[in-house]
Amino acid sequence: MQRNLRYITRYASILILFLLFIAVVVSCQKEIKFAPEEQADHNVVLRFKPVVQYDSVEMKFDTVTYKNFFKEPFTVSAFKFYIHGIELINTDSNKTYPVGFKKYFLIDFADTNSLKLKLTVLPYKYNRIAFMLGVDSSDNVSGAQTGALDPAKGMFWEWKTGYVMAKLEGKSPVSSGPANVFQYHIGGFTQAESVIKRITLLFPFGESVDMQPGSTTEINITADAYDWFNSPHDIRITTHSGIMSTGALAQQVAENYSKMFTVVEIIND
């Protein structure tokens, strides 16, 4: 009996030591994931391409002269905008799944590295994509930031806190600006001046795309500079060579460009 008890004590103490060891080791591994992945994610690659009026022809910076709705000739020297809150949606089931949800992306057509976003999503059948165009109001006022929202990216107003959410710059002989430049810097995050838009884009032909675990879907999206100038609001370069403050005019331009995107192609492998 005495002997049995001693054995029990000994094994119990060894067991406790072992458990403690495991506990300590596990607690050290902060990166460890207890919850297994639901299943392999599906890879989504978003590609953005700039165009002017014709989705099939890529826009060229500086060298090619385009014409807007009012037949005003212009070249483009900068074209960029912020997106975040990307979601894939299935309208039949009304299900929405976030993709890279918290992250901001600055799509800058002068920087090819920024045009391809590699993301993952829960495997499912989807028939549209949505995202926010702009920077949420709280992120405009949350101080010094880094990554896409780094003010060194040139998309932050220094004298009046807030992000430029979309920028189109270029030259036009009809511009009254210095050296014929026109510059549209569109921002505004307060309720009264908001230019933040939620963009929803149907896949080509409204088709549902079955995104399987582990495979990849490429979604090619065009952004059309032509759309900045008209419908529903007339924005003539002759009248407006510079739009650089928040307010009604900026909101009009944002309404125009909120329809500049088209999903032109989906490659599902």
Added chain:
Amino acid sequence: MTIRWTIRIVLFLILGTVCVHACKKSDHGGGAPTPLSFVIPSGFPDPAYTFATNPLTEQGFQLGRKLFYDGRLSRDGNFPCASCHQQFAAFATFDHNFSHGFNNQFTTRNAPPLFNVVWQKQTHWDGGILNLEVQPLAPLTAPNEMAEDINNVINKLSQDAGYKQLFKAAYGDETINSQRMLLALTQFVGSLVSADSKYDRVKKGMASFAQDEQMGYTIFQSKCTGCHAEPLFTDNSFRNTGLAADPTINDKGRMRITNNKADSLKFKVPSLRNLYVTFPYGHDGRFSSVNQALEHYNSGVQVSTTVDPLVKNGIPLSTNDKIYLQAFLRTLTDSTFIKNPRFAAPE
């Protein structure tokens, strides 16, 4: 039995020590920065900026201090933050209505003093800046101030081995980016707390007002605290005090930010602390003496649609009132603050 248990305990302790050390992955190389606590002076409200996401450390403060006094933050190297914000002037520009910037240019507004800024919800005369951390970007990039580009500044700092060490000491590694630069500057500027004037000592029962100071204080409380509320001596609101716009500058103040006509000619109510070392006065520095500013309220208010109701009929002040008020306002000078070696240019 005793020996067995001793061995077990020793083994357990060794194991524990090993594991605890294994957990401290980030502590290798250089000590962690030394935390500082931000002390709210007695009687002051909770600050608007709390350092919650920018933990105050000695190393962060010292880095910010070096940046504040470094001309490399400007295009030609001549205009550090401190060129317009001089400590002996409570970090305003002494004896200048407008400060000087890059290429012999003037600014268009009187440089505000920098103290107790963490109690400001918005900074600048027009309140255009909504978070203290991003304020330095405004003077840094303004063509008539420091006239620089953020990326240029980061490049210049990155070429300096000394800065690499300072950034590492403050943040754990040598990465230099705009966020770290701005957070450090905010640690320095946010630490500029002024709350040790004679007025403060009287409030704490450590001193007492002379008779004329007390009379001035009584007048002040009845006629001035509607805007210059104690203990910060500002309510941080934006008001049109009846200053006619200068036609060469045509500064509409707050309206530039809000695009709202109702905000035309409104400017932030400045604190009156350290008043006597920050002259001249007004958003464009048009008053060269406190007496002139007081006389404006007595007789000079220009009535316009947005003029503040509290001043639209003027604030009647007799000659004696003005003398007593000035005696009181002199008690707001914090000589400890303007001489504090901790806020001076680093060696």
